[in-house]
Amino acid sequence: MKRSGYAYAHGAGTIINAISTWKGAAFSIDLKTEAEVVLTDSKKVQGYMEEGGDTTLIERAVELTLSRFCSTSGAKVATKSEIPIASGLKSSSAAANAAVLATLDALDEKLKPIEAVKIGVQAALDSKVTITGAFDDACASMLGGFVITDNKKMELISRVEHDSEVLILAPLKKVFSSSTNVARSRLMGRWVEMAYKEALEGNYEKAMTLNGFLYCSALGFSTEPMMAALEVGIEGVSLSGTGPAYTALGSAELLDKLEPVWRRTGGKVIRTKVNNTGGSICR
Secondary structure (H helix, E strand, O other): OOOEEEEEEEEEEEEEOOOOOOEEEEEEEEEEEEEEEEEEOOOOEEEEEOOOOOOHHHHHHHHHHHHHOOOOOEEEEEEEEOOOOOOOOOHHHHHHHHHHHHHHHHHOOOOOHHHHHHHHHHHHHHHOOOOOOOHHHHHHHHHOOEEEEEOOOOEEEEEEOOOOEEEEEEOOOOOOHHHOOHHHHHOOHHHHHHHHHHHHOOOHHHHHHHHHHHHHHHHOOOOHHHHHHHHOOOOEEEEOOOOOOEEEEEOHHHHHHHHHHHHOOOOEEEEEEEOOOOOEEOO
16 A cells, blocks of 8 residues: 555536536546545545635545545545636546545555546535536546546446647636526426537537537526637537536637637636546556
8 A cells, every 4th residue: 555646637628518418528628636645544534625615525535435445544635726616617527536546546556447437426426516426527537538428327428539729718706516507407408419419420519519509598608708719710619517617629720819809708718628648647
């Protein structure tokens, strides 16, 4: 047993939000959350987040991982992140995944990546930071690339690697997934299913744009950032998760045109790319 472990996992953007139908799709972005876990003789798990916030999720992720291997150790877990919190960029999935991986490293144990994802999803459900368990977001965060999932069955339907530049508009306000209007979101189920079918056919940009207009309407977010993206020729743009962030996929040239437009909105604009490698233990 190593006694200490280090790992990271990535944020993600939305292709299909799973709240309406329990079926989702997401893509990994090159923004990371790092976690350090140090095992202790105490039975307690104590968390610390450099960026501030509730530590319940990362503590629960560590507890469940320790329990999986019948460990009686306690632990200290700390995270630091490049991902804006409560913006729809999957900061919770990244934190849970990183905490699970760092605990595995500290224990000197291994799990298949999808099993590690399921521990993090259970931690998110236990901590009440998610509505569906966010299995799609967690898979994108852990595995990298573009993923399509059935969240109710916790089934990974497909994963593909795809290179693209990404532009993020992250408004200053925070929106927590647990406060989302689920009833309004589920009214759109039949139309979200149409977008989901586009994703299954590999039409990710079309799917995410349809998803964005639907969820902006249901959740009361402006479609102006999306219209601005379409006006410069971008085909894939969406509200990410339950907002308030928006993500756009496109070439460097197209994002060069969109970036100054989004900067004028007053939010934080981040330039990054799709990550195809996923989370990992730091060796």
